[in-house]
Amino acid sequence: MQDKKITDLLESFQAIGRTKNQGYTRTVYDQAWCQAQKQCVNIIKELGLVPWVDEIGNLYATADLTWPKEPVILVGSHLDTVVDGGLYDGLYGALAAVLSVSQIVKSGQRMGRPLVAVIFSEEEGSRFDATFTGSQYLLGRHLKDFEHLVDARGQTFGQIRQAAVAALSPFVQTASRLKIAQYLELHIEQGPILEKAGTDIGIVTTIVGQERFLIQLAGQANHAGTTPMDCRDDALRRAVGLLADLYRELAQIPDLRYTIGKVQLEPNVANVIPGLVTFALDLRHQDQSVLSEAVGVVAELVDRYRAKLERTTAVMPTQMDAGLQEEIAGACQSVGLTHQFLPSGAGHDAQVMGEQVPTAMIFVPSVGGVSHVPEETTTPADLENGQRVLTAVLAKLVG
């Protein structure tokens, strides 16, 4: 497998977790996720590296059977997807990391620091209302912070995590937490900037802060035909008012990104008045003070509607390391590619890592600027460009 390309590696995942809409659903610990994880282990072995798994299900690839004790150069991305997402979000950077590590190991270059690839178990928050669980665990969060979480079908994080990790354990080494000197992540841009500008490579300057909430509004479920209109406590009717107010008030905050992407009704039956409405709100901004102002607006409205507010994600805006950004710019020049600096409106494991270790991100263009949908794609040339830059940067960092 000496000259496997990143496109070949990605192709081997095309049948895993494919949906009827031709997208991919690989939420943490589900069947497709487990299958994809096994495929990653096969690739790690075929590329001559050693696979490891930790207790949350993060996979690692090392040059040999020694688990590094000293701080490592870590490179990676995540394995999970949103529901009906694309092939490239997360998986591209995860596979490119493994490929780049294998190329550097095979080159025989002397390594001043150990180089490790990581494939994070979960980043999207698509199954449980928790995000970045893989990278947070690596940086020291306790498993018990997540074990009680319950998915839409009533399964707990703890139970399915144990089963998923146990299924893989016989085939891999057991990893413990690493010390990390620097972290690098390659990812598709997921937006239109690079394509519009005709630039080969993006170098991320900052990653937006992100807060997610579950908002719950309770009424009284009752019969649709016998309950007079003036005797109802219809949870949906009140939720419509709250939603309209949220959209109107949040629109007043410049540059805020706000999304209500998930709405659930109970009991969700045509002839029963809704008794409970739950929806998710996702807020993003580059400036923490503006994000906090938006959270204040939300809290006030939620209070006015006698609804309940639960915060499920809170990550600060994160600055990428200036020195590493320069290393990436230098690598682009050395391989003859154009680059530009840009902020990321998407969340990334790099922002969790970036709070504790020098971190940087490399972006490649997304065709049409679309992502989190089945149509998400990046041209083979751009996929290979990104991976070449990643290898060039890593070769410099470990030298």
Ligand SMILES: NC(=O)NC(NC(N)=O)C(=O)[O-]
């Ligand atoms: N790169 C991503 O798509 N990340 C997504 N996921 C998280 N957890 O931020 C997001 O919503 O931006």
Ligand SMILES: [Zn+2]
């Ligand atoms: Zn994503």
Ligand SMILES: [Zn+2]
């Ligand atoms: Zn991603």
